[in-house]
Amino acid sequence: MVRILCWTVAVLACLWLAFCSAVGPIYRADGSIAEFSIWNALLGAVMFCVYLTIVHVLASIGGRRHSHTARNHTARNHTIPSVVHTIHTVSGQVCGFLRRIARPAITIITRHERTIIRHTNSTRRIFTVLVVGWAWCYITLLSAFGADVFSQIREFTSFWQQSHGNPQPYLDGTQIVSTIMDVYPTAHYLWPADPTFLTNQHNILLTLLYGGMGYASQTLIGAPDAGLIILSGMQFLFAAFCCAATANRFLNRPFAAGVSGGTAPAVNDSSASSTGVPTVGTTTAPATTRVIVFALLLLNPIVIFSTISLTKSPLFAFAFVWWFGALYELYATSAYGGTTVCDGTIAYDGTDSPATAAPPTKPRRITVIALALSTLVMLASAKYGLYIVALQLVLALLADRKRWRTYVIALLIPLIAFQGMITTLTATNTIIGGDPIESKGVQLQQIGRIAQRDPDSIPASAREKIAPIIDLDGAAKAYFPNDADRMKSSGSSESKTIAYQWRTVTADDMKDFNSAWLDIVKASPVVAIDALLAKCYGYFDVFDVPYVSAIYYVNNGKVQNDTAVISRWNHDWRNAVAGFANGWSHIPVLGWPIHGNFWTILTLVVGAAEVVRRRWRALAYHLPMLLLMGVMITAPANNFDRHMLPLVFCFAFLALWFRRDSGDAPEVVDRSQASR
Template identity: 45%
Template sequence: MTNASKPISNSRATRPVSRVISRIGSIARWALAVAACLWIALCVAVGPLYWQDSSIANWTGTNWAYFAGAFLIAFGIVAALVRWARGIPMFGWISGKHGVEPRRIIPRSWRATAHRVALTRPGAMLCSVGRAAARLWVRATDRWWKIALILFIGWLWVPTTLVSAFGADIRSQAREFSWAWNQWTGLEQPYIGFFSFVPMDIYPTAHYIWPANPTYLTDQHNIVLTVFYGSVLAVSRYFTESNDPGFVVLSALQMLFATFCCSASANRFLNLPWLQNAPHRQSPSLRGAQSGRSSAADFAHPERRSRSAALPYMPDFAHPERVLYASNAHARSHATVQRLPEGAAGWFTRLVIILFFLLCPLAVFSTISLTKSPLFAFSFVWSFGVWYELHCTWRAPRDGAPIHLRKRSFVAFTLASVVMLASAKYAWYIIVLQIVLALVSDYRRWRTYIVALLLPVIVLHGGVVALTSTGAIIGGDPIESRGIQLQQIARIAQRDPDSIPQSAREEIAPIFNLDQMADAYFPQDADPVKSSGIQSKKVSYRWRSVTPEEMAQFNDAWWQIVKANPTIAIDAFLAKCYGYFNPTDSPYVSMDYYVTSDYVQQQTDGIQHWCRHWRIQVADAARAFGSIPVLGWLAHGNFYVTLTLLIGAAEVIMRRWRTLVTHLPLLLLMGVMITAPANNFERHMLPVAFVFGFAVLTYWRESNTEAVDYAGAHE
C-alpha cells in the first residue's frame, strides 16, 4: 500500500462512524423538538379539565383527541419550518430537475392570474400605486428616529387618555419608601411585633430575614425600582399632596422609553444599520463560489456582501431584501438612490412588526403599566436588538480579526443590561447565562461581554447582596420561589388531606397551617397560599414565627406529601402553568387589568375622573377582541410563547447554534413563567411576545441562505 492511499483508506474507515454520529445527533435534535410538541399538546389537552376544576385522573377520549390534534399541529409547524429552511416546499412532495424546486407561498396559478391582471390598464395603475406606497413605507422606516416618530404618534393617545395603569405593586413600593423616609427623618414606627403590621408583612417576608436594626426597604420588587418609583411619588405628594402626578410622570417616561427601545431594535432588525456606511461594497463569494453559481445575499450573515461581484445590481425599494441584477449602465444610474443595505427587510415585514407594536393590547397597555415586567420587557427588546447585531457581525477566527461592536451599540448594550437588572430580580440569571454562552461562542470579543454584561451584574446584583448582608435592606423571602411546591401541598390538603403522612404534618406545622392552605388554595394563583395581600388575608404562612431551622424541613415535608398523592401533585403543577403554552386558554390576568384596576379607578384622586368611561371601553374592547376564537389569540401572550418554542425547536433541528445563543434567554424566560406564582399571567410573557416578530425575521433570513446551499448540494 502506498503512502498516498493511506489517507484515503483512513477516510473511508471513518465515514461509517461519522454517519452514525451524525444520525445520533439528528435523532437527538428531533427528539427535543418532539418533546416540545408533546409539552404543548399536553398543555392544550388538560385545558378543558382545569377549566372545570377537574383532574388529570378524569382524562377521557376527548382529551386524547385534543392531545393528538395539538401535537400534530405543533409537529406540523416544526416540520414545515424545517422544510422551508432546506428549500423544500412546506407542504407536498419534492419534485423538480434536481430534486428541489423553489419555494412558493402563492400558487403558480394565482401568480399567473395576478400577472394577467397587472397587464391591464387598471391593474397597471393599481400596481404602480402599490409600488409607490411600498417605497414610501420603506423610506418612512429606514431610520430609527423615523420608526420612533411613528411609534410615538401611534402611542400618544395612550398616556393622554388612559393616563396611567398600575396594580398593587407600585403602591407597595410607595409605601415602603414612605416608611423608610419616615425612619430617616426620625419618626418612630412599629417594627417587629405581633400587633404591628408594616410593609414587609404584606408580601409577606418572614421575620427571621429582617435585620435587628429597623429597616423598611426590601428587594421584593427590586430595590432600585422601589427607590426610583417611591422617590418620584414622594416628590409628587410633597408638591401636590397626591400620587397622581407621579403616576402620570412615570407612565409618560415609560412610554418614551418603550418608544426608544422598540424603535432602536426594529431599526437593527429591519435596516441593518451597521452596513449602511458602505452599502455598495461587494465581496467575493463565501459559499458556493467554487461551484461557479451566484446566489442572493447571505441572510445568516448580512454583513457579508453578495457573492456575485461580476453582476452589478439595483435595489427594489418595494422589496429591499431582494437584489435586481441589471446592466452596468442601468445599475450605475440607480446606485445613488439606494439607502438600505442588501438584506434589509421588505415593506410587508416592516408593516407587520410596527403594526404589532401599535395595535396589540400587550404592547399598547404595557407602555404605561407601572409594574416591573413591562419595563424589563422593553429593556429586553433593546438588548435583543444588540444581540442580533453581535450575531450578524460574528466572524470566525479564520476570517480575520473580529468585528467590534459599534460604540452606540456598546452603550446601548450596557444600559439595557442595567435597566434589566434594575427592573427584575431574575434578570441576573438570564444575563449570566448569556455571558457564559457568549464567551464560549464569541470569546474574541470577550471585552464587550465583560463590560456590558458582567460589570452591571457585579455592580447591581452584587450591590443588592451587599446591602442585604449588611442589613440596610431586607432580601426577598425564599418562599416566593416555591410556588409550585406550595400549590401541590395546598391542593393535596384540600382534595385529599387524609393522604398526608403524620411525619410531614409535624415537619410543616411550624411553617404552614395546612387547614388554612387548603382553604386558601386557588388553582391559578399561589399568592393566597403564601399569605400575600392585605392584613385581612388568611394566615397560612407563619411568617412571623418561622425560623431558618424549621424552613430547612420544608423540602422533606413537601416530598413526603407529593409521594403520597402524585396525581393531585401533577394536577397542581399543570394547573399553575399550562396556560402559558395553551393558546386556547384565556389569560388569568391580562394587561388590560392594570388599565381598569380598582387602584386606578377607585383609589386615585384625579386619574379616576379623567376619561373614566373611555378607559373602560378600551379595556372592554381589548377583552372582546381577545375572546374571538383563533383571531383573538393574536392579543394573548401564550400564542407568541407557543410559536417561539416551536421556532426554537426548528432552530435546534437546523443546528443554528449561534442563533440559539441569542434565543436561549427566551427559553429561560419560559422557565420563569412556569415558576411564577400565577398561571397565564400576561405580564410575564411580554418579553417573548415583543421579540417574536424579530425571531421570525431571523429565522426567515437564515432559511433563505440555507435553502440556497441545500439546493446547491443537490445539483
C-alpha cells in the first residue's frame, strides 16, 4: 500500500509537469483551456511518459537496498506500463551512447585526477577557482541591476534627509511622494501620521544596505555607480564563498570521519599527502564528479550573471546554497543519513532503516554557525524565507530530533529574532510594512482576466464590493497574462493604468476582497483557471522560454542609460555578452540548461524519485525546495528566472546527494590510484 501511495505521488508530479507542457502552446498563443485539443493531449502523454521514465530510472539506481537482486529489479520493471518500460530501455541505450561519446573526456579527466583533486580539496581552493572563473563577469560588467535598487536608494535618501532636518513631501490626503512609493505603491492607510520613508517593500535590511551605499556614493561622487560596483563586488565574493563552502562539504566531506565516531579531519592541505591528494580514509568525490559540478557553476550564464546582480533573489539563492550544504552535513552525520564510510562502520544505502547505524555525532561548531548565518541572510533577503525556514525547522526536528538543540540555535532563534525585529519596527512606525496586495497575485490576475474577457459575468454585488479596491475598467486595461505587477498598479506614473486603488483603499475595504474575488471566480470559472495557468505554467514547461531571464539584469535601460560610469564601461561588450546569452537561450533543447525551469523540473523529478524510494529523512531536508515551487506559482510573474535561482544553484549538489544515498557512487579516492 505504501508503495502504491508513493508511486501515486510520483505520477501526480509527472502529470503536473506533462500538463504544463501540454497547455504551453495554448497560453503562449494567449488562448484558453477550452481550446485544449487532441494535439495538446498527445504532447502531454509523451511528456508524461518521459518524466515517469526518468523517475523510474532514478528510483532504480542502486536499488532500494543493496541486497536487492537482479531478479527483484526485473520484477519491478514489469509493474510499470509496457510503454514506459520501452522508453526506459531506449533511454538506457541513449545513456550508453552518451557514455561512449564522453569516454575520451572522462579519460582525460582521469589522467589529471590528481591535479583536479589537489586544486579542489578545500573551501579556500574551491573559492579561488570560482573567483578566477567568474572574475571576467565582474571585471568587464562591474554590476547588474534593475529598477528595484533605485527605489531603495530613493527610500533611504528621503529617510536620511528627513532625519537630518530636511523635511520631505509626505501624505496630504490625496498625494504621495512619487519618488518613494509611486513605482511600487503601498496603500495610504498603511502609512503612519508621522513622516516615515523606510518600507519593507524590498526588505528593510537590504534597503538600508543598498540604499545607504547608493546614497553615500551619490553624495561623494554625484552618482550611485561606485556604491553599486562595491555592492556587486561584495555579492560576488559572498557567492563564491557560499558555493565553495557547500562544494567542499559535498565533494570533500570534511566531516566524514566524524560519522564513524572519530574527529573529522578537514580535507585540505593538512589532511592531504605531499602531492596534495586526500589520503586514504578520507571520503571524497572523484575528479569526474568535480568537473561536472564546476562546469555547472562556471559555465551557466544564470549563475555567472547572478553573482553581480543586485536584486534580492540572487542573494537569497546563494545563501540558500550555503544553508543547503550545512543541512547536508547534519543529515550525513545523523544516525540515518550516513553514506558508506571508508572504514565500513556505516554501510547505509539511503533508506530509513540502516542495519548498523551509529548514534548521531555532535555537529561541528562551524556548521552550526554557517546554518545560523545563512538563515539570517535568507530571512533578510526574501520575505518568503520566513516560510522556508519555519518548514525546515519542523521537518528537521522530526527527522533528527536527538539534535534538536542544533536546530533551535541555528533556525528557531534567528527566525524569532528577525521576525521580532520586523514586527517591532512596524509596530513603532519606524518602517512601513508590506501591502497585503503583494500576496494576492493569483487573485488579481483572475479578477483582471475576467474583467477583460468576460466582464458581463461579474455580478453586481461583486462589483460593488470590489470597486473601492480594484477599478475593474482599469483592471481590464492593465491585465497581462504573464505579470501581475500591472494589476498592482506598479510602474512609472507616466505610463501605468490604475487598477489597484492604493491611494483611496482602506483597511475595511480590504476585508471584502476575498469574498468579492470568490464571487467573480464562481461567475467565470474557466477564465479564472486560464488566469492561474497562464501565470504559472512556464515554471514547469521545459519548452517555455523565460518571461524575464537572469540576463535582463545585465543589460537593460537602468544599467545602460541611467548610470554615469557603468553605462560607459564596456558598453558594447555588455550588449555582446547579453546578446550571446539570449541567443543561446532561444536555441531549442540546447538552450534549456540556461533556463531556470529546466532545473526546477529536474528538481521535482528527483524529489518524486526520492518519494518512490521512500527516503523520508532526505526529503525532510529537500521539501523546502517544493515550497519554493509554491512561491513560484504565487509570484507576480510567470517563468521569472530569479525565483528559480536556488534550485538552479543547488541542483548539482542535490544530484550528488541523491546518488550517494543510492549507495553506488564511487566516493573513496585512493592516493595511489589518483597518482596513476
